[in-house]
Amino acid sequence: MSKTVPASILSVRDLRIGIGNQSDLLHGVSFDILPGETYGLVGESGSGKSITGLSVLGLLKRPLQVTGGSILFREQDVLKLNKRERRRLRGDRMAMVFQEPMTALNPLATVGRQIAEMFVVHRGLSWAQARLKAVEALETVHVPAPDERARSYPHQLSGGMRQRVMIAIALACRPDLLIADEPTTALDVTVQAEVLKLIAELCQREGTAVLLVSHDLGVIANMCRRVGVMDRGRLVEEQDTRALFETPLHPYTRGLLAARPRLGSRTISERGRLTELDELVADTQRGRDAPTLVTPRGMLAEAGR
């Protein structure tokens, strides 16, 4: 009996990005995300993770432009949509959370109003109905005293609370795909762990797929079922997270893993049967300073790559 393979929610094919007609920043990247799946893109700074995420959202800014390939979201090529159609898609079926909520939030509007706007624009609710939904949304992202907080302006909230507001806005319309680009990088490590847990919980509950962009292997290990590794505009390896940590295939991935700082004096053998991946996940969940990538390129060059 043949098994039904679920259709991808997002299918990126041979995506090329450059300035002018040169595809010199992204050289043909392909990957798929299944409904409800959390997929991680990891790599050093400048490897092309963010521009990949931005192009899926249709938010790539000139002089950068897509020079080839396709981005199928729910089987529709988003590169062929006009501005209005893209705007309608964003916030409704597709949503985003970025590193710095302060730049994404409107400083002049209360957070309640900014969440409510999603329900007015995408669901056609009245402002009165939308305000009630906004308070509910703040409750869902575990913001204390949500009724009162809804009347706050972004600058009156802590970084962690602002990121929760961004998550409330992003998930308000129960999107099929959340693009989270370094969503916790600006937060201190304890808050980082809480925010990651929240994203995982809510997306699992709603069956939302996630494209998680991060330079942090701890975050990726903690959140993602599959990982794509990017190096200089190419996806050099893609594997299930566990397999990637256990048997990295590409020299660049091996370099990334090897360049990861060791976790103090604790070693795998001291932790009994725990694998390194389990240890990394546990650390990130506890909010311990998760190891981040250091630049392995020098190291790879030394190894004669």
Ligand SMILES: Nc1ncnc2c1ncn2[C@@H]1O[C@H](COP(=O)(O)OP(=O)(O)OP(=O)(O)O)[C@@H](O)[C@H]1O
């Ligand atoms: N507006 C721009 N103009 C010119 N080049 C750009 C622009 N934005 C990004 N780039 C280039 O595109 C490449 C990929 O950048 P991208 O931001 O996607 O990297 P990244 O892997 O997300 O790294 P980071 O985590 O530092 O953002 C880099 O070489 C970067 O210098």
